[in-house]
Amino acid sequence: MLEIKNIKVELDAESGLVRAIDGMRLTLQRGETFALVGESGCGKSMTALALMRLLPENGYIASGDVLVDQEDVLALPESQMRAVRGGRIGMIFQEPSTSLNPVMKIGDQIVEAIEAHTPLRGEAARAKALDWLRKVGIPEPERRIDDYPFRMSGGQKQRVMIAMTLAGEPDYIIADEPTTALDVTIQAQVLDLLKQLQAEHGLGLLLITHDLAVVSGMAHRVALMYAGQIIEVATAEEFFSSPKHPYAKALLRALPDAARRGQSLAAIPGTVPPLTQQFMGCRFEPRCYCTEPACKTTLPELNTLAGTRSVRCLRYVPGHNAEATEAIINIVPAAASAQAAPAAADASRQPLLQVDQLRVRFPIRKGLLQRVHGYFDAVDGVSYKVMPGQTLALVGESGCGKTTTGKAIVQLLRHQATFEGQALLHGQNLFDLEGEALQKARRDIQIIFQDPFASLNPRMRVFDILEEGLLSLQPDLDAAGRRDRLKRLADQVGLRQDALDRYPHEFSGGQRQRIAIARALAVQPKLIVCDEPTSALDVSVQAQILNLLRDLQRELGVSYLFITHNIGVVEYIADEVAVMRAGRIVEQGSCDDVLSRPRDAYTKKLIASVPRLATMAA
Known part of the structure; x- marks a missing residue:
């Protein structure tokens, strides 16, 4: 058994003492999958780092114990802890680019x-x-x-x-967002592999993820975290069929799918509160839809309801009427219907972006002098068009050429690859533009990168990162105008304004993704290449971002080339879908046509691999 007893983790930060984990208790049995879910910044990844004794330099475990088969790993010297890491407890990190x-x-x-x-x-x-x-x-x-x-x-x-x-054949694995960057077919393979290893070796798996569909298909038990505390523990079946905490109810209503197309997702307002403060009441109270006066002044305990099910909510303390509580909790605010997009003018019948027979070829270099010995066609004769105010989703397995297509369109591969074909933006071939004409085109087309950590300058504060594009592409905007726009952007993407004065390393993976999205939006482009823009986001923030992207599309007529492996997001936001495989488009059409009536065998396999919630709360 892997057992966590009343762990408290604190970080010394410039803003004060951060209580990242406040009194966590949980157990993981051999052969069990225990899912830890919750919003970005709530303490999920910090829990994993604490278990492995890999906290940042300014972090420490203030109190508590971590027992692995009754041995306290917190008491081991570092020389013995090295054998525990990888040998007894393995960890799949959230960002492979910085872990390899x-x-x-x-x-x-x-x-x-x-x-x-x-x-x-x-x-x-x-x-x-x-x-x-x-x-x-x-x-x-x-x-x-x-x-x-x-x-x-x-x-x-x-x-x-x-x-x-x-490969280290550990007894327990901590998987921190293990399938975030994977397409659905490989995700299914990896999840099946983990299940097989559990059956063969009695492997215990602590699964940290924001993908509730994966949790539904994998987990035996679920713990929901918020602001450094566990607020609900239940079996997976109980959690998805009858969640108790208001936060859990709201999370399930925020999931994108075809049924919610045409309406705003039920995003949870606000953000996780800063953990430098001393809380006087419930930490979720400022965002809760069914708060009562006592929630502001009383700290809720994790109350056991029945068996191993627990909820941290004042409405479930002994003495409350259970039926009345359920009636109140179940009244989740309905999502607002999306306003219809304005009628397209005649001019908008022309594509904003038209790609014809695009081929992207990378040289293969060998030998000491790195001479070219051939070429690799990463994109091989791709054609599609993006209409003004519409979204084209590019889907397919990892390595099929989706991201290469996006980077080629944004002119980020000019010195690395050769190009054939055309990419017409406003009728101009992007591959022919130079100097001022290229600079103007860059104002109209921006990109949200897949890996937010690698794409943000670690030596610049967030404000400077966001301002950089404005200084380069909109020099007529004065300092006051730039600051006002960036403050509004921070609010739009769910960041507190004090985040503008911090560095990228001070944020969680999901929060860094929000910064990357804000940077792309800053210069108000007409076309945004969205390369997995919601892959690192938890459900509630994903709903906020998808609502934001839809609102911007309705208000500004911005178009999206949306590269993703999340079929639920495609069902919700895309107008057209193109399925890529090995550098080619194998099927293309309207979203409803391709996803509900696929014709190509590869498309059928892709859609069949999509994880779905086994049960869904009302």
């Missing part, structure tokens, strides 16, 4: 883990590494084992991270 060593081949990194925690050495360890790469779905593992991480897509790097973690 950029100057080591991926095979060497996996072999290193195998030799550190198993008896295998040399060629036997390399053969085992190849086997793990096959299991997690890396294509051509015999060739890719000698690649460096930068040669792989975001999803492929995540698969390597999973293989490296599993």
Whole structure:
């Protein structure tokens, strides 16, 4: 058993003492999947780092115990803790780009883990590494084992991270957003693999994720976190069929799908409160739809209802009328209907972006002098168009060319690849533009990158990162105007205004994604290439961002080239869908047509792999 007893984690920050985890208790049995869910910044990842004793330099465990089969790992010297990490507790980190060593081949990194925690050495360890790469779905593992991480897509790097973690054959795995960067087919493979390993080895899995559909299909028990505390614990069946806490109810109503198309998602207003304050009442009270006066002044305890089910809410304390409580909690505010988009003018019948037979070729270099020995067609003859005020979704497996297409359109691959075909924006071929004409085009087309950590300058404050685009592309805007716009942007994407004066490393993964979205929106472009813009976001913030993107589309007529593997998001936001495989588009059409009546065998396989909620709360 892995047992956490009343853990408190604190961080010394410039803003004061941050109580990141406040009195957490939970147990993980061998062979069990325990899901930890909640909003970005609530303490999920900090819990994982505390268990592994990998807290940042300004963090420490103020009190509590972490027991692994009755042994307190917090009392072990660092020399013995190294054997626990990877050997007894493995961890799949949230951001593979920063977890993999950029100057080591991926095979060497996996072999290193195998030799550190198993008896295998040399060629036997390399053969085992190849086997793990096959299991997690890396294509051509015999060739890719000698690649460096930068040669792989975001999803492929995540698969390597999973293989490296599993290669140490640990008893328990902490999986921090293990499928966030994966397309649905590989996600299904990885989840099936984890289930198989549980059956074979009695593996205990602490699954940290914001994907409630994955939780529904994987977890035995669920713990919902908010602002450093666990606020509800239940079996997965209980949680999805009859959630008790108002926050849990609201989360399930915020999920995007085809049924909610045409209306705003029921986003939860506000953000997680700063954890530097001393709370006098319920931490969720400022955002709760069924608050009562006592919620402001009374600290709620985690009350056990029946069996192992617990809820931290004053409406469930002994003495409250259970039927009346359920009636109140179930009245979740309805989402507002979306306003119809304005009728398109005649001129808008022309595509905003028209791509014809686009081919993106990367040179293959070999030898000491790195001479070109051939070319690799990452995108091979792709054609599509994006209409003004509409959304085209590009879907497909990791490595199929979706992100390369987006980067080529935004002119980020000019010195790395050669291009054939056309990409017409307002009738101008983007590949022919230079100088001032290219600068003008950059004002009209922006990109939200897949990896927010790698795309944000770690030495710049958030305000400077957001202001940089305005200074370059809208120099006529004065300092006061820039500050006003950036404050409004922070509110729109769900960031507190004090976030503008902080650095990227001070935010969680989801919060960094919000900053990346704000940066793309800052110059008010006409077309935004959205490369997995909601992949790192929890459900409630995803709903806020999707509502924001739809509102901007209605108000400003902005268009989106939406690159994603989240079919639920595609069902909700896309007008047209193009399915890519191996650099080509294999099926294209309206969202309803492609997703409800797929014709291509690959599209059918893709849609069949999408995880769905097994049960859904009313």
